[in-house]
Amino acid sequence: MTAVLELRDVSKSFARRAGAQAALAAVRDVSMQIAAAEIVGLVGESGAGKSTLGRIALGLEQPEAGHVVFDGVHLAGLPSRELRRQRQRMHLIFQDPYDSLHPGMRIAEIVAEPLRIAGLPPAARVAPVSEALLEVDLTPPTRYLRRFPHELSGGQRQRVALARALIGQPRLVVADEPTSMLDVSLRVGILDLIARMRTRHGVAFLFITHDLAVARYVSDRIGVMRAGQLIALGPAEQIIAQPQHAYIRQLIAASQGIPPEAAALEHIKED
Amino acid sequence: MKQPLEVTQASYAQGEAVQPAHASRWRWRRPTVGILLGWLGATILLALLLVALGAPLIAPYDPQLPSGLPYAAPSAQHLLGTNDLGQDIFSELVYGARISLTIGMLAALFALVIGLIVALVAGYSGGTLDSVLMRVVDITLAFPFLPLVIVLAAFLGRGLFTTVIVIAAVIWARPARVLRSQVLKVRAFQHVRAAEAMGAATPYILARHVLPRLTPLCIAQFVRAATIAVLLEASLAFLGLNDPTLPSWGTMLFFANTHNAFLTSAWRWWILPPGLALTASVLGFAFLGYAIEEWADPRLKSAPGSAPTVRADSQSATDGARLEPAAADTVLAVRKLRVEYDTPDGVVRAVDGVSFDIQQGRVVGLVGESGCGKSTLTMALLRLLRRPGYLAGGSLLLNGRDMCRLSANEMIALRGRRISLIPQSAMNALNPSLTVHQQVAESAALTRSREQARARAHELLALVGIPDSRHAAYPHELSGGMRQRVVIAMAISNEPRLLIADEPLTGLDVLTQERILHLLLDLRARFGMAILLVSHDLPLVGRVVDDLLVMYAGRIVEAGRAREVLDAPRHPYTRALLEAFPSLLGPRRRLESIPGEPPDLLSPPAGCRFHPRCPRATAECLQIDPPLFDVGPGQQAACLLEQAR
Numbered sequence: 001m002t003a004v005l006e007l008r009d010v011s012k013s014f015a016r017r018a019g020a021q022a023a024l025a026a027v028r029d030v031s032m033q034i035a036a037a038e039i040v041g042l043v044g045e046s047g048a049g050k051s052t053l054g055r056i057a058l059g060l061e062q063p064e065a066g067h068v069v070f071d072g073v074h075l076a077g078l079p080s081r082e083l084r085r086q087r088q089r090m091h092l093i094f095q096d097p098y099d100s101l102h103p104g105m106r107i108a109e110i111v112a113e114p115l116r117i118a119g120l121p122p123a124a125r126v127a128p129v130s131e132a133l134l135e136v137d138l139t140p141p142t143r144y145l146r147r148f149p150h151e152l153s154g155g156q157r158q159r160v161a162l163a164r165a166l167i168g169q170p171r172l173v174v175a176d177e178p179t180s181m182l183d184v185s186l187r188v189g190i191l192d193l194i195a196r197m198r199t200r201h202g203v204a205f206l207f208i209t210h211d212l213a214v215a216r217y218v219s220d221r222i223g224v225m226r227a228g229q230l231i232a233l234g235p236a237e238q239i240i241a242q243p244q245h246a247y248i249r250q251l252i253a254a255s256q257g258i259p260p261e262a263a264a265l266e267h268i269k270e271d
Numbered sequence: 272m273k274q275p276l277e278v279t280q281a282s283y284a285q286g287e288a289v290q291p292a293h294a295s296r297w298r299w300r301r302p303t304v305g306i307l308l309g310w311l312g313a314t315i316l317l318a319l320l321l322v323a324l325g326a327p328l329i330a331p332y333d334p335q336l337p338s339g340l341p342y343a344a345p346s347a348q349h350l351l352g353t354n355d356l357g358q359d360i361f362s363e364l365v366y367g368a369r370i371s372l373t374i375g376m377l378a379a380l381f382a383l384v385i386g387l388i389v390a391l392v393a394g395y396s397g398g399t400l401d402s403v404l405m406r407v408v409d410i411t412l413a414f415p416f417l418p419l420v421i422v423l424a425a426f427l428g429r430g431l432f433t434t435v436i437v438i439a440a441v442i443w444a445r446p447a448r449v450l451r452s453q454v455l456k457v458r459a460f461q462h463v464r465a466a467e468a469m470g471a472a473t474p475y476i477l478a479r480h481v482l483p484r485l486t487p488l489c490i491a492q493f494v495r496a497a498t499i500a501v502l503l504e505a506s507l508a509f510l511g512l513n514d515p516t517l518p519s520w521g522t523m524l525f526f527a528n529t530h531n532a533f534l535t536s537a538w539r540w541w542i543l544p545p546g547l548a549l550t551a552s553v554l555g556f557a558f559l560g561y562a563i564e565e566w567a568d569p570r571l572k573s574a575p576g577s578a579p580t581v582r583a584d585s586q587s588a589t590d591g592a593r594l595e596p597a598a599a600d601t602v603l604a605v606r607k608l609r610v611e612y613d614t615p616d617g618v619v620r621a622v623d624g625v626s627f628d629i630q631q632g633r634v635v636g637l638v639g640e641s642g643c644g645k646s647t648l649t650m651a652l653l654r655l656l657r658r659p660g661y662l663a664g665g666s667l668l669l670n671g672r673d674m675c676r677l678s679a680n681e682m683i684a685l686r687g688r689r690i691s692l693i694p695q696s697a698m699n700a701l702n703p704s705l706t707v708h709q710q711v712a713e714s715a716a717l718t719r720s721r722e723q724a725r726a727r728a729h730e731l732l733a734l735v736g737i738p739d740s741r742h743a744a745y746p747h748e749l750s751g752g753m754r755q756r757v758v759i760a761m762a763i764s765n766e767p768r769l770l771i772a773d774e775p776l777t778g779l780d781v782l783t784q785e786r787i788l789h790l791l792l793d794l795r796a797r798f799g800m801a802i803l804l805v806s807h808d809l810p811l812v813g814r815v816v817d818d819l820l821v822m823y824a825g826r827i828v829e830a831g832r833a834r835e836v837l838d839a840p841r842h843p844y845t846r847a848l849l850e851a852f853p854s855l856l857g858p859r860r861r862l863e864s865i866p867g868e869p870p871d872l873l874s875p876p877a878g879c880r881f882h883p884r885c886p887r888a889t890a891e892c893l894q895i896d897p898p899l900f901d902v903g904p905g906q907q908a909a910c911l912l913e914q915a916r
Contacts, residue, residue, distance in 0.1 A: 045780040046751065058468055087470030100461035104483045117471045153868050154641070161465075168469070183640040183807055184851045188864035191853075210780045217853035217862070240855060254785040255855045 003033040003069070004171050004204040005057055010066035012052060025049040027056065028228040029066070034172065037202040039194070041215030041236065043251070044225035050208045053225070054174040057206055058090050059083050071171055088118050091165040095177035097157035101149040107133075107160055108145040114168035132163040135200075136193055155186035162193055166201065173197075174206045179214060191218045212251050216240055224248055309562020315555035319548075323368040330362035334518050338362075342537065351540040355530050363518045364544050370519035371552065374434055375501035381439035382496045383489060386446030390485075391477055393447075394454025405451070411444035420503055424512040434513055438500045446492040450485060457484045487566065494560035498553050505549050520545035600631040601668075602769050602801045603652070603690075608665035610644075610651045619872045621647040621660065623825040629769065629818075634795055634802045636816035636833065638809045638848070642869045644825040645805050646695060649773045652803075653692050654682050670768065687717050691767035695774045698754035701746035707757045708732060708742040715764040731760040734797075735790060752783035756790065763794055770794075771803045776811065788815055809848045813837045821845045824870050824880040827899065831906030841908035843885050879911065887912060 013026040027049040034040050042050050055061040056068060059075040068075040070086055078086065091114070094100040101110050109116075111132055112125040133141035136159040149157055158178060165173050175194065179187040195218055197203050209215050215222050216236050223233040224245065231245050243249045322329060331348075332338035337357035338349070345352045351360035393404040423437045457463060463480045471479075507513050508521025511529075515522055527533075527541040610622035621644045629635050639645050650656050652667060654674060667674040669690060674682065686692070694700070702710055708728050715731065716724035732742050735756040746754055755775060762770055772791065776784040792815060795802055806812045813819060819836045821829040821844065829842040840846045847865040867884040870876055879897055882888040891911055899907040900914040 045782060060464075060468060084470040084472060087468060090468070092465060092468035094461045094465065096461060100465050102462040102480060102483075105479075113466065113471075114469050117466070117469050117475065155868065164465075184809070184848060185640055185865040186868075188851050188853070188862040192861075192864070212781065213853045213855040216855060216859065237859070251781060252855060254781045 002036060004036050004038075004071055005032075005034040005206070006067070006069040007032050007053070007057065008067040008069070010053070010056055010063045010068065012056060012061060012063045025052050026228045027052045027063070030225075030228075030230045031066075032223060032230065032233055034204045034206060036171070036204055037198050038221070039198055039205040039207055039219045041219030041222040042206060042208045042225060043210065043212050043215045043222060045210060047227075048225040049228040050225050051176055054092070054176055054206055054208055057172070058092055058174055059087060060092075088114065088168055089171050091168065091170045091173045093158075093161050093165050093173060093175040093178045095181050097154050097161055097181065098149075100161055101157055103149055105148075106145065107147050107149070107152075110149070110160060111163045111167055113164060118168065128167050129163075132167040133160075135166055135197075136160070136163045137189075138163065154182055155189065158182060158186075158190050159193070162190070162197070166197055166203075169201065170203060172204045172206070174208070176208045177210070178207075180209065180211065187214070194218055212240065212255055224251075303565065305561050305565040308558040309565075312555045312558025312560075312562065315551050316559060319368050319372060319552055319555065322365055323372050326365045326369055330359070330365040332359040332362045334358055334362040334366045335516075344537075345540050351544055352537065354526060354541065360523070360541055360544070363523055364520070364548060366518045367520040367523060367545060368548065368552075370431070370517050371501055371504060371521070371549070374431065374438070374504045374519070375497045375552070375556075377435045378438035378442070378500035378504070379493050379496035381435060382443040382500070383446050383493045385439065385443040386448075386492065387450055387485070387489065389443070389447040390450035390454050391481065394451040395458060395473070395477060395481065401451075405448070408444045408447050408451075411441070412448070414441075416441055416499070416503065417506055420507060421510065421512060424507055429512070429514040431514065431517060434504060434507060437507075438503045441503070442496050442499050446489075446496060449492055450488060453485055453488050454481060457481050460484075487563070491560055491563040494556050494563055498556040498560065501549065501552050501556065520549050601628045602631050602670060603629040603803075604666075604668040604671075605652070606666045606668070608648070608651060608667065609663040610647050610656065610660060611663040613659040613661075614873065617873055620663070620875075621825055621872060622651060624665070625822075625825075625827050626665075627820055627827060627830060629801045629803060631768070631801055632795065632799045633817045634792065634804060634815065635818045635820060636809075636812040637803060637805045637820045637822060638807065638812060639822035640807060640869050642872075643822045644872075645807075645822055646773055648822070649692070649771055649803075649805055652771060653686055653690060655686075655692075687714060687767070688765045689767055690769045691762045691765070691771070693758055693762045693770070693772040693775050696778065697758045698751060698778075701754060701757065703746055706743050706745055707737070707749065707754075710746075711757065711760045711764060714761040718765045727764065728760075731764055732757070734794070735760045736786075750783075751779055752786065755779065755783075755787050759787075759790065759794070763798065763800070766798055767800055769801045769803065771805070773805045774807070775804070776806060776808065784811065788812075809845075810852050813849075821848070824875055825872055826880065826909065828881065828909045829907065830899065831903070835903060835906050839903070839906075841902045841906065841913045842881075842910050843887055843912075844881050845908075847884075879909075 008031050010030045011028050025047045030053060032040070042053065044050050052061060056063050059068065059070070059078075062076065070090065073086060075083065075086065108129050111129045115125045115128060129145070130141040133139070133144055138144050138156065138159050144152070144160075149160070152160065178194070179190050182190060191214065194205060194207070198205060207215065207219055219236045221234060222236045222239040224231050224239065224247070226247055232239055232248060239248065240252065243252060335358070338359045339353045339357050341353060341355050341357045343349055343353040343357070349359050349361065351364065354360055354363070389404055389408065393401040419441050420437055423440060424434065427433045427437060458481065463476060466476050466480050504513070504519060505521035505524065508519050509524045509528070511525050513519065513522060515525070523545040524542060527538070532538045532541040605628070606626050608622055608625045609620060612619040612621055625648060637645055637648070647656070647660065651662055654662065654667075656662060662675060665675070669685065674685070677685070701707070705713070711731050712724045712728035715727040719727060729742065733739070737753060737756055737760075741749065741753065746757070749757070759775075775791070776787060779787060788811075791802060791804070794800070804812050804816055809821075813833055813836070816833045819829070819831060819833045820827050821836070821842060823844050829836060829840065829845045836845060837849070840849055847863070850863055851865060853862060865884055870880055870883070876883055878893040878895055879885070879888070882892040885892065889912070895911060897909045897911045897914070899909045902908045902913045
């Protein structure tokens with residue numbers, strides 16, 4: 001198995017600083033590998049460190065300890081120009097499709113952006129943009145090219161974000177809660193697209209979600225994070241059918257509508 | 272079907288006849304005061320600019336050369352008389368516009384460029400450089416403008432360009448500070464983060480992603496800086512620190528003053544005109560600035576205190592004629608409720624003839640996709656609609672009393688007491704400067720003395736599961752789940768009969784969602800209040816509520832007891848909603864998403880509004896708009912196919 005991404009004993013903590021932007025949660029000694037064309041679901045509550053791990057995987061945060069190896073290249077210590085070149089082969093998809101697209105750019109420009117950053121001339125960007133839009137079922141592409149993000153619905157915008165992720169033919173996409181702000185009726189469409197991108201283009205995904213059922217639907221393997229640590233990692237079915245950890249059993253119970261028991265109160269004190 | 276416009280206009284007239292105060296139908300089209308001032312400002316500036324440009328054509332004489340006797344009073348040859356050297360004051364005034372505006376705008380431009388560069392460097396790089404630059408800004412701001420300008424001007428000497436530099440060097444700090452905070456904000460936008468993640472270099476990100484989003488603010492800051500620059504130039508010139516050969520308005524004032532114009536009647540034509548010209552240009556810039564700021568920040572546009580709008584109360588008598596009497600234990604009876612929005616493209620009927628009852632002590636779930644009208648309905652129930660939305664018809668009976676007929680003050684007396692709302696994302700909107708105990712006490716004080724309210728707040732916080740040690744915490748010190756508990760404590764602080772919770776679980780984790788849900792159920796059991804739980808997550812709320820209302824495109828399409836609706840959903844939309852969720856323990860299978868998107872309510876589809884997305888739609892569905900049919904004991908669905916069954 002050739003790993004697209006390898007995290008080895010990665011740790012990161014954040015000093016709480018007044019006025020610091022969106023505080024990120026800490027990560028402690030996380031190791032995992034993601035193979036080509038594999039979807040790994042990363043589940044946990046907010047503050048568990050999922051998003052931090054995603055940013056570390058993309059080299060957007062430097063871990064204090066441990067190694068991040070992307071496609072055989074150690075990200076630590078890369079000169080920034082080289083790091084930027086590596087990043088062109090990864091992509092990040094966000095939760096909020098309203099915020100992740102520049103409101104003043106047309107859909108064609110937004111989708112073409114990774115190519116533009118990679119230095120492709122304008123003429124060479126046209127065909128891939130239409131292809132990418134077709135790929136995410138925004139058909140016919142000509143209907144969308146000249147539009148602005150605010151003219152599209154939330155589901156359509158998330159498709160645009162997926163098209164943008166796809167166009168640079170990335171090896172790895174980190175998708176941070178890509179469906180949790182979407183309506184239920186639109187979620188499945190996005191999840192199916194992600195599965196299709198993996199099958200057709202061999203893209204590996206780190207799929208971050210707090211919803212175990214969503215993770216199970218789309219992932220090959222599931223990792224569960226709690227308080228910065230990866231407490232379980234295994235095949236999706238196994239993690240859910242034979243939960244090894246009390247916390248996972250609790251997560252499953254919650255999704256089944258079973259009232260949280262006394263343990264819940266303890267947790268309240270914690271947070 | 273969309274109502275013909277005549278009908279709505281007729282009803283408007285009717286509504287106006289009854290309650291003219293509420294007839295605010297076309298008000299949104301009227302430009303705001305800010306916009307009107309903006310046009311006024313732009314007109315003034317344009318006029319001054321034309322004068323400046325056309326000075327050689329307008330001015331009768333060369334202002335530098337004597338054209339008459341010294342100290343002449345106004346006459347046909349010299350509209351504003353002459354000065355001590357016999358120069359025409361009117362011509363001086365006209366040419367003065369050139370100097371004053373040039374210096375003002377150039378200085379503002381320089382200040383903006385300096386401020387923008389500082390803001391970008393400080394805001395985007397962050398860290399030590401940011402701290403250092405911002406301290407410099409603080410120091411610059413701390414100096415009083417005028418003395419600083421005077422010192423610099425005296426030091427650097429005279430001349431048009433020197434004046435521009437001196438003024439810019441003093442006023443750049445304010446734009447720098449304002450723009451830097453905007454850079455910080457823009458930097459946190461996800462499209463900026465996305466560009467970073469795509470491997471874009473910093474100059475690219477600044478040029479493509481950050482600068483365009485600063486433009487409106489830059490224009491506003493430029494106008495502001497120009498206002499100050501024009502005044503500073505006048506002050507400098509008045510003090511004689513300018514090049515006295517440049518005929519600016521300030522210079523005119525300087526000479527008028529040194530020649531004792533104040534002591535003679537000459538002040539009327541020597542001092543007043545340049546003074547007024549200065550005032551006009553400053554006002555022009557200021558007015559334009561207000562309008563640009565309003566345009567750049569749309570939040571300023573909606574008047575915060577705008578009255579909740581109710582219109583056409585009289586309609587409920589005509590079209591809600593069949594008012595079914597509500598049962599004795601009905602807390603809220605909604606009948607034929609209609610809410611409309613005026614948009615530039617026409618009237619959007621966001622809630623279209625919705626009727627339902629909420630019984631005492633029941634938990635009712637209201638579910639549907641975003642854009643189906645849930646939140647609008649929720650706000651309408653409390654009569655909290657904001658323009659351009661308004662209540663267009665129907666009635667809202669709270670314990671038999673029609674809330675549509677209550678005055679604004681009577682509504683205020685009900686809200687938070689009899690009927691209480693947990694607004695969407697309220698947990699992110701707590702007052703950051705008050706402790707949670709203070710905030711709960713504040714809402715409890717609606718019906719109590721201060722002292723009782725404080726004691727009650729303590730009990731309430733304990734009731735919603737916040738340990739004593741956290742009562743004195745500020746909102747930012749608490750997790751999302753804890754903040755939602757605080758919001759709930761506030762909402763129930765006066766034992767409402769009906770609690771409306773708009774998406775109280777959105778943005779929370781699975782475990783926390785479950786805890787909040789059970790907290791609401793516990794509180795219901797304790798206080799016996801009814802709860803309307805608004806959510807887009809049917810499986811999540813369906814499990815715990817007593818009754819379900821499924822909303823689609825402004826209508827209730829299925830209603831009934833939760834168990835029946837979940838076990839045997841009769842409307843294809845309800846079925847699709849249930850199908851669309853991945854299950855955790857059931858067989859792992861491909862899910863069917865609902866094709867298409869909810870309709871545009873500006874022109875909803877003819878016939879059944881769901882037919883374009885319905886897998887079973889027949890030719891009839893394209894024609895007939897189905898009402899709610901009884902499809903089982905206590906269960907109703909608006910589907911022609913179900914009626915036939």
